[in-house]
Amino acid sequence: MTATTENPKASMQAVEEEGHRVPYKVFTEREYFVLEQERMFRGKTWSFVALEAEIPESGDYKSTFIGQIPVIVTRAEDGSVHVMENRCAHRGARVCRSLRGNSPNLECVYHQWAYDLKGNLIGVPFQRGIKGQGGMPKSFDKSRHGLSTLRVETLNGMVFASYSEEVAPLEEYLGPITVEHIRRIFNRPIKVLGNERQNIKGNWKLYAENTRDPYHASLLHLFHATFGLYRSSQTGGSMVDGGGQHSILYSQSSSNDDERDKEVFKDMRSFDADFTLEDPSLLDGRKEFPDPITLMIMAVYPNVVVQQIANTLAVRQIVTHAEDEFELVWTLFGYEDDDEKMQKIRLKQSNLIGPAGLISMEDGEAVELVHHAVLQDQEETSYIAMGGGKAESAEHLVTEGAIVGFWDAYRETMGLDEAYNVRS
Amino acid sequence: MTATTENPKASMQAVEEEGHRVPYKVFTEREYFVLEQERMFRGKTWSFVALEAEIPESGDYKSTFIGQIPVIVTRAEDGSVHVMENRCAHRGARVCRSLRGNSPNLECVYHQWAYDLKGNLIGVPFQRGIKGQGGMPKSFDKSRHGLSTLRVETLNGMVFASYSEEVAPLEEYLGPITVEHIRRIFNRPIKVLGNERQNIKGNWKLYAENTRDPYHASLLHLFHATFGLYRSSQTGGSMVDGGGQHSILYSQSSSNDDERDKEVFKDMRSFDADFTLEDPSLLDGRKEFPDPITLMIMAVYPNVVVQQIANTLAVRQIVTHAEDEFELVWTLFGYEDDDEKMQKIRLKQSNLIGPAGLISMEDGEAVELVHHAVLQDQEETSYIAMGGGKAESAEHLVTEGAIVGFWDAYRETMGLDEAYNVRS
Amino acid sequence: MTATTENPKASMQAVEEEGHRVPYKVFTEREYFVLEQERMFRGKTWSFVALEAEIPESGDYKSTFIGQIPVIVTRAEDGSVHVMENRCAHRGARVCRSLRGNSPNLECVYHQWAYDLKGNLIGVPFQRGIKGQGGMPKSFDKSRHGLSTLRVETLNGMVFASYSEEVAPLEEYLGPITVEHIRRIFNRPIKVLGNERQNIKGNWKLYAENTRDPYHASLLHLFHATFGLYRSSQTGGSMVDGGGQHSILYSQSSSNDDERDKEVFKDMRSFDADFTLEDPSLLDGRKEFPDPITLMIMAVYPNVVVQQIANTLAVRQIVTHAEDEFELVWTLFGYEDDDEKMQKIRLKQSNLIGPAGLISMEDGEAVELVHHAVLQDQEETSYIAMGGGKAESAEHLVTEGAIVGFWDAYRETMGLDEAYNVRS
């Protein structure tokens, strides 16, 4: 990596103060991004690719990405779900050119090679030549030129894919708490309400940190604290699972205590007792889960977040475009059995989330604020110590433990040493 | 190059199945692009730079590029054509700032150093100082500070330039078939009708493949097959020359047999018997060559294509901007002795070609479809086997042989081994 | 660096002809840019960051850059000026998000860590947890998590900052002539009149050359020569200081001799005796210095230019965005005691300078003309010989000596050998 000056200060601190430190180069240097495509997204991980509800019918397909690798998710005639690289086996053209669609088979436009919905090559124009001339060689074996397929598993309608034969089965990879909370959200058939996309000019791992960070939520997001949707003082917790790689952050607005919280947030920008809404219907919600949890942010390693904020439900998929740019794809949903009023509630509350969300918009800014401040700081480090700086679950919200969990997993997946350098 | 996973599958196939395989890294990795500027465009090749008809008069000049190196093509007082780098010998400013023009000599705006039309330095302001002060050192020798000039040869009005003293003379480099077909098109004085430019976001070599690929032409381009301008079933051929580096693809629409072809293209998207034109005058052409050839695409290594499609004549120059972007500059022309009707025919048929061409537009899409599908696939390979996967000429159109010819030449020019890695 | 062909010609010339040669790779290769951020902008240099007049009051701050490193310049309660990196000590967010402002302390929006105006960390929300849960570890020591501060010195209201403890004190670094001319311009309280910014798509060192180049001024800028604002034939000089790294170029329009100069500029584009202004009020100026100097361009190594052109006064700060892009930030000013008429004169004459300046606009074009002509010429070199090609002061204007001064300093700062390669 690029030449850098020694940084004795940082290392000195390391020995004396508790806390985890991440060198900023992992966010800014191209080398890490390239390695992530190989070792993270093509490695021993499960990446989220779709909701089954997006491809209900036979022939339905969706084009998406794992990291920045284009893949296709299909529903075959037998109802099975398949994931394959979106790259023709002939000369590499993208086969599916639309974001979504339905088609009995997949045809490449360049020379019309055709594949079935499981990725098998079923047609090659002029394979045997024309008028006895030309064509493919005798030795050509169609069966070896399918689209390259990935391992697929689904959990309650969430579709995950992996390049790895060794990675543990999905549920084991996710861990019991993660599985439990996915089951909690996807407890019955869902209905997709639409997408929102934002293109953020920073490294995707800054968003991975952000979504594992209960500490920022009521300090950056005034709306959260002021209207009690989330406060660090609420009853709640930050759990890690799958060996620390996943994070489940939850809290209960029923535990708000405005008097106490005024104290807790004394002199803080983000708690504004005088701020009231002219149209409070925005926050009229409905209790829809048996448990008291009103906010749940689950960050599943490496590329997806499942959220419940009040009555908004969504998955957020991370697509990495470059070391300094990623796309965040939101899929908002409700349940098939939502009544009209419930759907109205979800849609009105959707003002809180997404790129224009009264709460969520700030996270896009937070990512860019960091990315552009650390461009030249290869060996400088962040300092993650709130809650003790260990990859631990906590029964409270005043911690950054889950962030450390992400970084421990990251070094493992990427084969990095303690200093985040590539192990030789 | 970047770390990559082993790809035993590909190599395994290599031993068993015939066909040529190109690793996608040659399209996407910067390193190849940089090396191409040195070994390809500054190496033992002849690059097309202009048509003499673009610079008919003494003092006419044209600014263009070889690879991405800016050069100037001039017509000197003695009528000779010269090619030089567009970079001032003083402090490196671009000397010619317009695409074209006429000027008795070439003057750099920065400090007004002046060069004659052959690139010799003829003027240096204040060379001997002012009021006896300053100026250039005594040892300064004007004769050694001309613009750096290239070797130039022309063939029937096509101007080629080379950085290499060793490369064979132009005609030998082109080979007999290429020379013959250049003479066929440029058989008498031409008249430039205009330019079209397109900026394609993919690697330029994908276009080099595309223009050597008779296989795609009637599968990607519905217009070709449907209206019989080109069909893989036509009498025609794919010839290679210059040791395989150049490709001449030709065919005869007189050999169409709609009944047979309906069979040949059965169930194919690209043959639509029901598609008719409301204004068929688009296809009203005129036979203008003694031979029956109605379509000829000649790809001259490394950077130009000469085309005859019906009555449209054009050269297409490739300018490489980056590994993921190139510009395609079309120069459409007719003959000086075209009557008014003939020019009308050429202009109307020009609807078929160029960036908005009813036929040609698809090639821009094809290049991008591949480029963006293979970004993360350094060691994955394409599979080029149609017709046998060898750099051979064929008396038919069901082959990819000329593409293999390009790749053999590419490895040679670039000094790459069989696996397309740089030979140490 | 990238593979390149040998260039015997250049080296051969080197032995025989006097003159300095700079390989173009220093302008185009990323590696030099990255090294500059470490060794130049974080090295033994003083970078200009602000005018004290921009932050007059306690709490005033300005966000700017050293190289491309974001920094904050503040005025503390005690009136002292401070410079610190604009990067939160927690997780790296940019702390000051506005170009300028006033605030009693600096608060990061992400988790509201607060710093005083000297960069000391003064507040960490929930440091001791909430309800006895969470919070920072006992070992956490606020005093070690301030913003990283730089060394600061000011001279007559110009604020400079350095990362280096070893670099000489500011005045010594600047040298006597530079100090004298800074004192000359900043001889009494100034008044900021506004900013102009231009984003130039070329390497910043081409601008460093440009501003040390008396040779181009009356050849590129017709306005200069024609209206006698600057002519190479004027009484003036090109002085170097600080061991050659700084340049002071000055001249006296009173020394114009139109008859003589018509001779000097015979046949030159840039001297147009017939060109007159319809509204000559543009050039109505006022003598405001005791000395006869009417034009003074002082280029202080590495990132600022101080100018007097007629009655326009300005500093131009260089912000490096990439090897092929930099921003030039102009701050135009007058004196606090300017009468209304004087301010009118400065504003009207400002038509001469800045990105739309009738004189200055050409320098932006000059930089880009070079940058884009040398992209592919790693080992090719410029040829700097006017005046002898040595880093010497001259009592005339027909020299490029100060440019050589810059390059000698550059090699020293960057640790490059004679061939501009990184010393191992």
Next chain:
Amino acid sequence: MQLEKLSVVERQFEVERLLSRYVECIDDDRLEEWPELFTEDATYRVVPRENADRGLPVAVMDCDSRGMLVDRVVSLRNANIYPEHFYRHLVSSVHVKGVEDGQLVVQSNYVVLQTRNDGATKVYNAGKYLDRIVVVAGELRFKEKLVIFDTYSIDTLMARPI
């Protein structure tokens, strides 16, 4: 003003005038005036084209009262964190398609250019306005403003109304 009494030319003029005022209070950062151009019960929805084309209801901003517009502005001023930026709207091809139950049905194209405090201007958001305009106390007001935007991958975030 009474719709019936206006000639098509005058109607066009009044509609364009309303759109100009709409644009002006956003671009001049007089956002507090922006809700005043809507009726009390107005709806304002900003919908990604990929949802509109599929008939899906999700909007990035989804307001069904003037109050919600006011709340957006107040949040923008006091609550939200976003990069400093300006908008610059260009609106053209304002097509008054007719009158339906007392409402002017108007379609137009727009592009919003955004400049952040680095001083660079980018195409931020482009799309079309589908407006229903009524007369309230002699003034034209938006009863409904449906914004369908092409740029469905939003650059970072969207703080201001489109």
Next chain:
Amino acid sequence: MQLEKLSVVERQFEVERLLSRYVECIDDDRLEEWPELFTEDATYRVVPRENADRGLPVAVMDCDSRGMLVDRVVSLRNANIYPEHFYRHLVSSVHVKGVEDGQLVVQSNYVVLQTRNDGATKVYNAGKYLDRIVVVAGELRFKEKLVIFDTYSIDTLMARPI
């Protein structure tokens, strides 16, 4: 409608209305309606500025009948392969320069923004329209539309009319 009878203001209104309808059927992807805005014998030419400035005739689209416009649309729908995309036109500075042998001579500026299915919007093509407009059966129609575009290095390809 009779040209003579129109005031300059009404004429301006009618011309802008025609241009709005032109833009709308392209941007709303109702391309089948687009040829209807031209006369039977209309010419439609899309010329790179570098050719126009040199007096060279080459156009990237060169149609001399409404039929050819229809064929363009049919090809776009059934024959051609190009990336999924939308257009968004902005048209301004519509200048009715006068009437020559019964034809309105109109110049205007336009920019076409393009959004591909990645949801990003780019400046795709900018230039000017030089139109000759006539009245056919009481409706304004393009007798001649000459598009001269500045952006003569086209981004990838051009499938839709400008």
Next chain:
Amino acid sequence: MQLEKLSVVERQFEVERLLSRYVECIDDDRLEEWPELFTEDATYRVVPRENADRGLPVAVMDCDSRGMLVDRVVSLRNANIYPEHFYRHLVSSVHVKGVEDGQLVVQSNYVVLQTRNDGATKVYNAGKYLDRIVVVAGELRFKEKLVIFDTYSIDTLMARPI
């Protein structure tokens, strides 16, 4: 023409017509005609928004007579060195705010797209026009044109008027 005699609709038409002619002579490179649209004593100032917002006076072009506009054009033609380029203006939301001491007070939005001789078109400069327009010999003329531009980090340089 007399301002008083014009209806608001006619006034709008005349103002837009003036702006169209302004744009046309710049974009068609008939710059010599550009000063003629100003009064003898006109002021023309092109001010970066960051200065305007702080009340600082610096403009990148600061002319207080038609003569200075002529000198700008002559310099552009004969003196200055800059990359070959075209401009393309889009102007919209032309808002005639009223009449003050015989001057029409008009605000509008603009964007200038620039194409260099590589044939690529970029957003070059966006902002607003604050115009004061008077009638001179029956024609509208700019008495004052204040251009406040958002794009305060100028791409390379600015040779042509905005």
